Amino acid sequence: MNAMTEPTHFERLSNLHLNALEEETIFILREVAAAFERPALLFSGGKDSLVMLKCAEKAFGGPTSPGGSGRIPYPLLMIDTGHNFHEVTDFRDMRAQELGAELIVRSVEDSMARGTVRLAHPGESRNVHQSVTLLEAIDEFRFDALIGGARRDEEKARAKERIFSHRDSFGQWQPKAQRPELWTLFNTRLQPGEHFRVFPISNWTELDVWQYIEREKIALPSLYYTHKRNVVERKGLLVPVTDLTPPKDGETVETRDVRFRTVGDITCTCPVESLAATAADIVIETLQADVSERGATRMDDKTSEASMEKRKKDGYF
Numbered sequence: 001m002n003a004m005t006e007p008t009h010f011e012r013l014s015n016l017h018l019n020a021l022e023e024e025t026i027f028i029l030r031e032v033a034a035a036f037e038r039p040a041l042l043f044s045g046g047k048d049s050l051v052m053l054k055c056a057e058k059a060f061g062g063p064t065s066p067g068g069s070g071r072i073p074y075p076l077l078m079i080d081t082g083h084n085f086h087e088v089t090d091f092r093d094m095r096a097q098e099l100g101a102e103l104i105v106r107s108v109e110d111s112m113a114r115g116t117v118r119l120a121h122p123g124e125s126r127n128v129h130q131s132v133t134l135l136e137a138i139d140e141f142r143f144d145a146l147i148g149g150a151r152r153d154e155e156k157a158r159a160k161e162r163i164f165s166h167r168d169s170f171g172q173w174q175p176k177a178q179r180p181e182l183w184t185l186f187n188t189r190l191q192p193g194e195h196f197r198v199f200p201i202s203n204w205t206e207l208d209v210w211q212y213i214e215r216e217k218i219a220l221p222s223l224y225y226t227h228k229r230n231v232v233e234r235k236g237l238l239v240p241v242t243d244l245t246p247p248k249d250g251e252t253v254e255t256r257d258v259r260f261r262t263v264g265d266i267t268c269t270c271p272v273e274s275l276a277a278t279a280a281d282i283v284i285e286t287l288q289a290d291v292s293e294r295g296a297t298r299m300d301d302k303t304s305e306a307s308m309e310k311r312k313k314d315g316y317f
Contacts, residue, residue, distance in 0.1 A: 013283065015211045021204055022212070025052070026059040027184070028163060028200040032145050033060075033073050035188040036196070039145040040104070043076035044084075045092030046263045047220055048149030051209055052200060053095065054218055075102035077146070079134050081126040081265045082109045083244055088263050091221040106137040127265040135171040138195060145188075145196045153205045154293065163202050169193035206261070206293050207286045214279035223260045224282075226275050230255055237270040261293040 029052075032039050041056065043049045056072045076096055080089070096103040108126045111117040116136065117129045138146070150161065162178045164186045179187045188196065201209070213220065230241040232251040238258060239245055244266050247253050258271035259282075276282045 013211070013287075015215055018208065018212050018215060021201070021208055022055060022058070024184075024203065025055040025200040028198065029056050029059045029147070031186065032147055032198050032200075035186075036145040038141065038143050039074045039147060039198075040077040040141070040143050041072070041074055041147040042149065043078055043092065043096070043103070044149075044263070045078075045088040045095065045221060046149070047209060047213065047224060048151065048201060050095070050218055050220060051204075051212055052147065052149050053099070054212075054216055055200065057099070072099065072101050074147075075104050077137060077143075078103065078105045079130045079137065080105055080107045080109075081130060082107055083126055083266045085221070085223055085263055085266060085269075087221045087223050091219075095219075104137070104141070106133050106140075108133050111136060125265060125267040127268050131171075138171065143195060144190060145198055147198045147200060149201055150199045151204050151206070151209075152202050161199060161202060163199055164188060165197040165199065167195050167197060171195070173197075206289075207283065210279055210283045210286055214283060218279075221263065223263055223271075226257050226259050226277050228255055229258050229271060231258060231271065238272065239270055240266070242266055 041049075041052065043053065053072075053076075060072050078089075078092060093103070108117060108129050111129065111133045112119070117126075117132050119126070119129075134146075137143070152161065160175050160178075162181050164179070164181065165173060166177065166179060167173055168177075169191070190196070204212075212218070230253050231238040232241060232247045232253055233239075234248075234251065238256065241247055241253055256273055257275050259274040259276060260269065260271045263269060274282075274285060276285050
């Protein structure tokens with residue numbers, strides 16, 4: 001992932017297309033506010049949700065927008081596995097407080113206490129079980145639309161997604177039952193118990209996200225930039241050494257300069273080697289990357305070719 005970062009390379013890279021992407025995202029965010037009674041924005045504190053939050057500020061005149069004093073008209077919802085990086089959850093709380101936004105956090109651990117989530121063994125990753133907690137939160141607050149930060153370039157199951165992704169009364173995604181989206185006309189009709197997942201940055205790429213972060217000077221959790229971390233090599237990935245992910249017998253712990261391309265549950269999220277200390281550095285690195293961020297960093301997506309699609313059908317983001 002290391003790359004040359006001469007200023008001339010970055011300066012030659014146009015970001016004019018970001019205006020069209022931002023305009024589309026703002027249009028979709030406003031469409032959700034107009035079309036649904038009880039929407040929520042899924043907010044993890046990660047880079048994609050922070051980009052959406054920046055667009056939402058612009059869409060509704062947030063406190064940090066020029067002359068803005070309004071509030072985002074829907075709450076922020078976080079499904080916490082209990083195994084998230086504290087740098088991310090601390091940043092999530094700080095950002096929500098800055099905006100004066102309502103932040104709702106629901107935990108997989110609460111679902112475990114209710115008995116709706118049962119782990120096969122104590123060391124099992126809780127990431128896949130977020131689907132249960134999310135569906136419980138939808139039922140609790142009667143949300144009819146959840147705005148997520150998924151992008152089509154991340155993974156092939158996500159490439160099938162509509163921007164307005166219909167979910168049935170069981171919260172399931174049926175790829176063959178999705179509605180056509182022509183000329184930015186969206187069919188938002190729902191039957192009782194159904195809801196939509198809405199993905200305003202579907203058409204963005206990882207490169208677009210980082211160019212936008214650089215252009216808008218969006219603050220991010222420190223994990224996204226180079227830092228030294230103890231890791232072990234496992235199945236082609238760099239696994240961070242933590243209490244939840246200790247080294248196995250025979251593995252050698254090394255201290256390397258790394259950063260995270262995506263952040264999530266500690267048990268399934270891996271960093272990549274990198275010396276990129278700024279968003280501009282990461283833009284140059286991303287130009288040279290030949291593996292998607294999920295393919296390069298997520299252990300849970302390597303269980304099978306259809307792992308993401310199966311989870312989406314079960315109600316995953």
